[in-house]
Amino acid sequence: MRAVVARAAAAVDAARLGRRHLELASIGAIGETGLNREALTDADFRARDLVLSWAAARGYRVLMDGIGNTFIRRPGRNEALAPVVTGSHIDSQPAGGAYDGAFGVLAACEVLEALDDAGIVTERSVEAVIWTNEEGSRFQPTTMGSAVFAGRLPLDQALRASDTAGITVATELDRLFKRMPAVGRREFGFPFAACVEAHIEQGPILERSGIPIGAVMAIQGLRWFTVRVTGETGHAGTTPRVARRDALMAAVAMVQRLTELMADPADVVRFTVGRFEVLPNSPNTIPSDVLFTVDFRHPDAGVLARLGDQVASTCQANALGCTVSVEETLDAPPTVLDADVTERIRRVTAEIGLAQMDIVSGATHDAKYVALTCPTGMIFIPCRDGVSHTVLEYAEPEQMVAGARVLAGVVASLAME
Numbered sequence: 345m346r347a348v349v350a351r352a353a354a355a356v357d358a359a360r361l362g363r364r365h366l367e368l369a370s371i372g373a374i375g376e377t378g379l380n381r382e383a384l385t386d387a388d389f390r391a392r393d394l395v396l397s398w399a400a401a402r403g404y405r406v407l408m409d410g411i412g413n414t415f416i417r418r419p420g421r422n423e424a425l426a427p428v429v430t431g432s433h434i435d436s437q438p439a440g441g442a443y444d445g446a447f448g449v450l451a452a453c454e455v456l457e458a459l460d461d462a463g464i465v466t467e468r469s470v471e472a473v474i475w476t477n478e479e480g481s482r483f484q485p486t487t488m489g490s491a492v493f494a495g496r497l498p499l500d501q502a503l504r505a506s507d508t509a510g511i512t513v514a515t516e517l518d519r520l521f522k523r524m525p526a527v528g529r530r531e532f533g534f535p536f537a538a539c540v541e542a543h544i545e546q547g548p549i550l551e552r553s554g555i556p557i558g559a560v561m562a563i564q565g566l567r568w569f570t571v572r573v574t575g576e577t578g579h580a581g582t583t584p585r586v587a588r589r590d591a592l593m594a595a596v597a598m599v600q601r602l603t604e605l606m607a608d609p610a611d612v613v614r615f616t617v618g619r620f621e622v623l624p625n626s627p628n629t630i631p632s633d634v635l636f637t638v639d640f641r642h643p644d645a646g647v648l649a650r651l652g653d654q655v656a657s658t659c660q661a662n663a664l665g666c667t668v669s670v671e672e673t674l675d676a677p678p679t680v681l682d683a684d685v686t687e688r689i690r691r692v693t694a695e696i697g698l699a700q701m702d703i704v705s706g707a708t709h710d711a712k713y714v715a716l717t718c719p720t721g722m723i724f725i726p727c728r729d730g731v732s733h734t735v736l737e738y739a740e741p742e743q744m745v746a747g748a749r750v751l752a753g754v755v756a757s758l759a760m761e
């Protein structure tokens with residue numbers, strides 16, 4: 345097995361990976377480094393065309409499911425066995441970068457071809473996947489394709505989602521399917537033996553640690569709250585303090601207490617008040633209404649429950665005479681990735697002589713839904729300054745090659761069993 349892992353990893357072609365990255369990044373490019381390739385746009389379609397042209401050159405079969413998730417299949421010795429799958433997404437934020445998602449798809453294509461080039465015949469088929477609409481910027485929700493595939497989002501609900509121009513996912517998918525009439529169909533929930541997603545970290549930890557590979561143990565969970573504080577407006581010059589019900593003062597007290605509640609010396613808790621709206625928002629009028637949001641994330645379900653359950657009571661306890669309503673708008677549990685796949689990532693990384701560290705994903709990924717259907721792991725590579733979802737996103741070519749080599753070794757080892 346060690347020999348197969350080493351051969352697969354060594355067959356990753358750095359020049360091919362670099363060339364293809366530039367080619368893919370040119371589709372939907374904005375400025376020197378940015379990317380605008382939102383889901384199910386013409387740019388998304390052209391990017392799929394490019395990836396499928398690489399598949400066609402190798403004679404790989406392509407299959408697509410009803411939400412446009414696209415699977416490129418390199419056959420194994422035993423076609424009856426469930427495949428090992430690897431991939432990510434090629435859609436981007438409207439002003440995003442050329443690495444988020446794209447790296448995982450490029451690395452997946454590289455794995456299939458590295459196996460070919462190394463002359464490795466795997467027991468199981470190996471598939472590269474492009475998940476549809478991971479970003480969720482044009483059509484909500486995020487990770488749409490993988491959620492539908494895993495049976496966690498009804499297809500018709502996804503098809504009805506529309507963009508700001510009123511164009512639906514159904515309309516755009518229709519265009520996609522018409523464009524690719526020769527592509528085979530695949531049903532949702534098709535069984536996988538295992539799945540591995542490679543991705544840029546989108547955070548600064550690997551770079552700061554000087555470590556090229558992260559073995560992702562978990563994707564943190566998140567809870568969102570919307571807090572509405574209602575007080576009473578009045579003249580800023582004439583209303584005495586005792587007669588005031590100042591919604592802003594109350595909201596500030598709430599945010600202060602929540603900040604104390606979420607204080608974490610280990611710096612694992614992620615707590616953000618990202619929206620803060622004040623009415624009537626006039627310099628000489630007492631604020632009557634405040635709306636603010638809470639975004640709270642943690643990898644541990646227990647902490648997520650314990651602290652998240654105190655958000656409403658903390659707000660109520662600091663109302664200062666105002667009325668408060670706290671609505672929980674999202675409750676997504678953490679995902680613990682498969683221990684065996686994660687251990688393989690550590691082992692393969694060590695075998696090919698690279699340093700690795702365990703890491704928790706701060707962002708959500710398609711792997712989160714795939715993990716509900718099969719043993720799933722994730723490999724992170726560093727990105728410059730931890731920056732993502734902007735045109736400044738960047739990973740070194742050597743960092744991408746290192747991630748693709750580890751991915752090739754891990755996929756090869758899974759596909760031999």
Ligand SMILES: [Zn+2]
Binds near residue numbers: 433444478543
């Ligand atoms: Zn992504």
